[in-house]
Amino acid sequence: DGGITQSPKYLFRKEGQNVTLSCEQNLNHDAMYWYRQDPGQGLRLIYYSQIVNDFQKGDIAEGYSVSREKKESFPLTVTSAQKNPTAFYLCASSSPGQKFSGNTIYFGEGSWLTVV
């Protein structure tokens, strides 16, 4: 089945620890994204990558890091510098749209990160 796989679904982090969320896609999409959703709020862009070995900061990149060594993979590391990491994290991917249409992005199932 084609899709986007995020793991783990639930993750607990202790204060001061770095944790990495995995995201893999087999849709052959060029672009990949990480969003964060806080309870009762919308989706905020953390990082995105348009091609392998390239990525850009989104609106809330502080305290996060990413890598894009392979087209299929876009892991997100939540570092100890992120002061409020408890949230629902969503990975997504997209391909360039046709003329007169933009990108449609497709999401994984999400990962819950809780600081304990």
Added chain:
Amino acid sequence: DQQVKQNSPSLSVQEGRISILNCDYTNSMFDYFLWYKKYPAEGPTFLISISSIKDKNEDGRFTVFLNKSAKHLSLHIVPSQPGDSAVYFCAASARSSASKIIFGSGTRLSIRP
């Protein structure tokens, strides 16, 4: 500064009636708009999109209307069904930065019997 705004956090509609979800945007460079549906603890799923060259796009029970002069779009669901109860996100992108898609804060739709 919110570039995509969904001013109604929640909406309750009777089953069988029309649900209308609204979205406003401020960036005149946006030329592609999308609606997503999200259930709790799941990733959003794509519903329908519209390009700025159109003012209406229909797919089954879902229709999206775009009013460029007012920088406003709306999603109509008719007839509304219990399974439509979810959070709906409006999103927008500009061709110049097509990889950066901006989402609204969402509207929680509840369909009552």
